[in-house]
Amino acid sequence: MTLRERLNELSAPSGTPIYGEPYQTPDGATVITVTEPGLFGPRPRGIFVISGGEARWVCDANGERVALLGVLTGLIAAAFATAALLKRPPWPDTSITITKHA
Template sequence: MEIMEIRDAVERLRADSGTSMIFGEPHQTSDGSTIITVSRLHRQWRGDPIPVPVGVFSIHEGEPSWSPAVDHTRAALMGEFIGLAAAVIATLAVLRRPPWPDVTIRKG
């Protein structure tokens, strides 16, 4: 695949996507691969939109491949929320009926 064909393909993707995608300039590596970064604009509640990485197109020996950018922060945040929910549920269960022995004196 030639550089001009890659640029034409990127332009078609940009026109077809309908979203605010940002394609970086093609970079040639020392082994002959071509790398194109892809980002999208994330609109914040206030302020200017910021670019968020989506992935990378890499072309090596005429074979294109797509490598998505994985946000590990999102998975870590989900784990923290699950741990917090488990701690809250355990605390409520202990406060409702403590696991230690009942030491109240009953007449009867």
Template sequence: MKIPESLEQLPINGSRSRVYGEPYRTADGATVIPVSKVRAGASTPVGIFVIQGDTPRWVAAVDADRIALIGVITGLIAAVLGSLAVLRRPPWPDLSATSAVWLQPKGGK
């Protein structure tokens, strides 16, 4: 089966959760097919299929700002939890060998 024949079999008006857009050709001869995901009545872009000659390629639609925001928020949460652990630590781990009663000899001196 050739690629143009397989393009005709893609559901354009939507399947369960993915919608394939109308394929179109660019100036350099590549065929581009947009892909979206439908959820709760709204569609979000997932990526595109680019077919250059006989080689198809998937290009994902990645939101770099969202990924950076998740990294910053994760770092802030780690800093807050670390600060709280240092500031609110209990006093009992500060026992030393000289102040421990159980280490003194039984003679009572």
């Protein structure tokens, strides 16, 4: 694929689904893949399964994105906790004052 073809793909509106060729499974179901154009090639979105006269949508769950979201959430929570401890430690304020008695 040339750079010009890749740039032409990027000019397509984001979110425009690309439907694959229907595939007939041995049990009689028809499967149609659905992808979306992305920066590094098409991204899978899910499949349509047509079986027994009914269509069913099966969404593509991206485990890597879910794991990344969990890691980032933990990192942000740790950063906030560290910032809170540095600003105001949990131990009580102590001070020593010397008073002169006359």
